[in-house]
Amino acid sequence: MLIRPIDYFLVVWFALAAASTAYVAWDQYRNNPEPAVMKWGFILVTLYMGPLGVLLYVLADKEPSPGEHETFIQALWKQGVGSTIHCVAGDATGIILAAAITATLGLPMWIDLIVEYATGFAFGLFIFQSLFMKSMMGGTYWQNVRRSFLPEFISMNFMMAGMAPTMTFLMMGRDMRAMEPTELLFWGVMSLGVIVGFSTAYPSNVWMVKNGLKHGLMTERKFGTRFDVRHEHQAGGHPEGGHGMKSGATPAQLAAVAGVSLFALAVGMIAPANWVNLRLSARDVGGAIMPPGMTMDRDIPAEAMIDMAAVNPRDVTNDFGLDVRGNRELAPHMDAGVKVFDLDTAVIRWTILRGVTVDAYAFNGQIPGPRLHFRQGDRIRINVRNHLPENTTVHWHGLILPNIMDGPAHITQEPIPRDGGLYRYEFTAVQSGTYLYHSHDHIDRQQALGLYGAMIIDPAAPDPSLEADHEYDVLLQEWLLREGLTFPAMPMDGAQPNYFTINGRAYPATDRIPIKVGETLKVRFIGSSNGFIHPMHIHGGPFQVVAIDGNTLPSTSRYQADTVNVAPGQRYDVIWTARQPGKWLIHCHIAHHTTNNNVETNGGGGLMVVIDVT
Numbered sequence: 334m335l336i337r338p339i340d341y342f343l344v345v346w347f348a349l350a351a352a353s354t355a356y357v358a359w360d361q362y363r364n365n366p367e368p369a370v371m372k373w374g375f376i377l378v379t380l381y382m383g384p385l386g387v388l389l390y391v392l393a394d395k396e397p398s399p400g401e402h403e404t405f406i407q408a409l410w411k412q413g414v415g416s417t418i419h420c421v422a423g424d425a426t427g428i429i430l431a432a433a434i435t436a437t438l439g440l441p442m443w444i445d446l447i448v449e450y451a452t453g454f455a456f457g458l459f460i461f462q463s464l465f466m467k468s469m470m471g472g473t474y475w476q477n478v479r480r481s482f483l484p485e486f487i488s489m490n491f492m493m494a495g496m497a498p499t500m501t502f503l504m505m506g507r508d509m510r511a512m513e514p515t516e517l518l519f520w521g522v523m524s525l526g527v528i529v530g531f532s533t534a535y536p537s538n539v540w541m542v543k544n545g546l547k548h549g550l551m552t553e554r555k556f557g558t559r560f561d562v563r564h565e566h567q568a569g570g571h572p573e574g575g576h577g578m579k580s581g582a583t584p585a586q587l588a589a590v591a592g593v594s595l596f597a598l599a600v601g602m603i604a605p606a607n608w609v610n611l612r613l614s615a616r617d618v619g620g621a622i623m624p625p626g627m628t629m630d631r632d633i634p635a636e637a638m639i640d641m642a643a644v645n646p647r648d649v650t651n652d653f654g655l656d657v658r659g660n661r662e663l664a665p666h667m668d669a670g671v672k673v674f675d676l677d678t679a680v681i682r683w684t685i686l687r688g689v690t691v692d693a694y695a696f697n698g699q700i701p702g703p704r705l706h707f708r709q710g711d712r713i714r715i716n717v718r719n720h721l722p723e724n725t726t727v728h729w730h731g732l733i734l735p736n737i738m739d740g741p742a743h744i745t746q747e748p749i750p751r752d753g754g755l756y757r758y759e760f761t762a763v764q765s766g767t768y769l770y771h772s773h774d775h776i777d778r779q780q781a782l783g784l785y786g787a788m789i790i791d792p793a794a795p796d797p798s799l800e801a802d803h804e805y806d807v808l809l810q811e812w813l814l815r816e817g818l819t820f821p822a823m824p825m826d827g828a829q830p831n832y833f834t835i836n837g838r839a840y841p842a843t844d845r846i847p848i849k850v851g852e853t854l855k856v857r858f859i860g861s862s863n864g865f866i867h868p869m870h871i872h873g874g875p876f877q878v879v880a881i882d883g884n885t886l887p888s889t890s891r892y893q894a895d896t897v898n899v900a901p902g903q904r905y906d907v908i909w910t911a912r913q914p915g916k917w918l919i920h921c922h923i924a925h926h927t928t929n930n931n932v933e934t935n936g937g938g939g940l941m942v943v944i945d946v947t
C-alpha cells in the first residue's frame with residue numbers, strides 16, 4: 334500500500350530501473366563487444382542506479398558503431414567509469430544482500446554496517462574481481478586475490494564512505510520503513526546509497542586506472558562471433574598476461590591513497606553516530622514513521638519512537654464520514670442482573686472536519702468511544718476486546734472499584750493482548766455523576782489517538798437540582814495530522830497538535846445545540862484530552878458549576894463562572910441558562926485551539942460549538 338508521496342516516486346523509479354536494466358542487458362548481449370564480467374557489471378549497476386546506469390552505459394561504453402569500441406572507450410574518464418562499475422557491481426551486491434539479511438535478523442544498525450562492509454569487500458574481491466576477472470588478469474585465482482586486494486580495498490573504502498552515511502541517515506531518518514527489506518523505501522535507500530557510493534569511489538578509480546592498478550573498460554571480440562569485425566589477429570581477449578597491469582604508482586602514493594580511503598571509510602561509518610542512534614535495529618523501530626519536527630538524536634530510545642510514530646494507515650479497518658457520530662449511547666444487555674457492555678478497540682479512519690480525516694484508535698468504531706450510561710448501584714460488566722496492533726487496557730477514571738478492575742497496565746493487570754485479546758471488567762457503581770474511561774497502556778499514545786469515552790452515572794435518587802432541560806457532553810481532544818499521517822499529539826517537540834475536537838469533530842463540523850430562551854442546558858465538560866488544558870468558556874452570561882469530577886457540589890458550594898479550566902482527567906458539570914436568542918458559543922479560550930491547522934474557517938475552528946437559542 335502506497336502511503337506517502339515518496340512511495341509513488343519509488344514505483345516510478347523502480348519501473349524505470351527495470352526498463353533500464355532490460356535495455357542494458359539486451360544491448361550488451363546484442364551489440365556490445367566486451368567481456369562478460371563488464372556486461373554483468375553494467376547490468377547490475379543499472380539495476381541499482383536505474384536511468385543513471387543507462388546514462389553511464391551510453392556515454393562511456395556502448396559501441397557507437399561496429400568496430401569503434403576500442404577507440405570509443407579510451408578516454409580516461411570512461412576507463413574510470415568502467416573500473417568503478419566493476420567495483421560497485423561486486424561490492425554493492427554484497428552490501429545489499431548483507432543489509433537485507435541483517436535487517437531481517439534484527440541486528441543493530443552499527444553491526445549492520447560492519448557486516449555490510451565485510452560482505453561487500455569479500456564479494457567484490459573474491460568473486461567479482463578475482464574470479465570473474467581471472468581470464469582478463471591471467472595468473473591463478475590466489476595471485477589475482479593478492480594483486481586485487483589493495484585496489485579493491487581503496488575503491489571499497491571510498492564507496493562505503495559514501496554509501497554508509499547515506500544508508501544510515503535515511504534508514505534512521507523520519508521514515509523508518511527504510512529499515513525494512515519488505516518496503517520499497519528500503520530498496521530506494523539502497524539505490525541512492527549505490528549512486529552516492531559510485532560518486533565517492535569514482536575519483537580513486539580514475540587514479541588507479543591511470544596508474545595501472547585497475548582495469549577500466551575493455552573490448553572483447555571473440556573470433557567467429559558477431560562482434561568479430563576486425564582481422565583475426567586483433568580479435569579475442571588477452572590470453573596471457575592479462576591487460577599488462579604495470580603500476581605507475583609509487584609505494585608512497587599508494588599508501589597515502591589507501592590511508593585516506595580508510596579515513597574516509599571511518600568517517601562515513603562512525604560520524605553518523607553523532608546524530609542517530611545506531612544501536613537500534615529494524616526490529617526495534619522498523620516501519621515507524623516519525624512526526625516532522627520531532628527531535629531525533631543519538632540518545633532517543635526505540636520505545637519513544639514507537640510511541641510517537643504515526644498510526645500505520647495499513648492498520649485501518651474501517652472508514653467513517655461525517656454522518657457517523659461519536660459518544661453514542663451504548664445499550665447494555667442484561668446477564669443475570671448484570672449490565673453488560675461490549676467494547677472493541679480497532680484502528681479506524683475518522684472524519685473530524687469536511688475533507689479532514691485522522692487515523693485513530695477507537696472503541697466501537699467511534700471517537701469518542703460509546704457513552705456508557707448506567708445508574709448508581711448497578712452491577713456493571715464491560716468486555717474489552719482488543720483489535721489494535723498493540724496491547725491495551727481500560728481505566729474507569731474516578732470510580733471506586735476493586736483494584737484488579739482499575740486498568741493500569743503491568744500494575745493491576747497484564748495488558749490485553751493485541752489481535753483479539755479480551756479482558757472482563759466488572760464492578761458495582763457506588764458513585765454517580767460524570768466520569769470517563771480511557772486506555773491505561775501507553776496512554777500517551779493511545780488516549781491521544783482516541784481511546785476514551787464518557788461514563789454517565791445517574792444518581793440512585795434523582796436530584797432535581799442537577800437536572801436541566803437539555804444536556805450536552807463536551808469531550809475534548811487534540812490531534813496531530815501531518816502529511817496525511819496521524820501522530821499522537823503530545824506536549825513535546827514535533828508532536829504539538831494542529832487540530833482540536835469536541836466529540837470527535839472540529840468546528841464547523843461540530844454539533845449545533847438548539848434550545849429556547851428561558852431553557853437550561855447542562856454541559857458536562859470532560860477532560861478526555863491527553864496533554865493539554867482547555868479553559869472552556871460559554872458566551873451569553875455565566876453558568877452555575879454544580880459538580881466537579883463527578884462529585885455533586887452542595888448548594889452552598891455551587892458557584893457562578895463563565896470559564897472553567899478543564900485539565901486532563903477533570904470534569905465540570907455546569908448549568909447554563911439561555912437568556913437571549915441568538916448563536917452563543919461554547920469554546921476553548923486558548924485562541925489557537927479554535928483553529929484548524931491554524932486556519933480560522935467561518936469564524937473559528939477546533940474547540941467551538943454553537944448553542945442556537947430561539
Ligand SMILES: [Cu+2]
Nearest residue numbers: 867921923926
Ligand atoms: Cu484549549
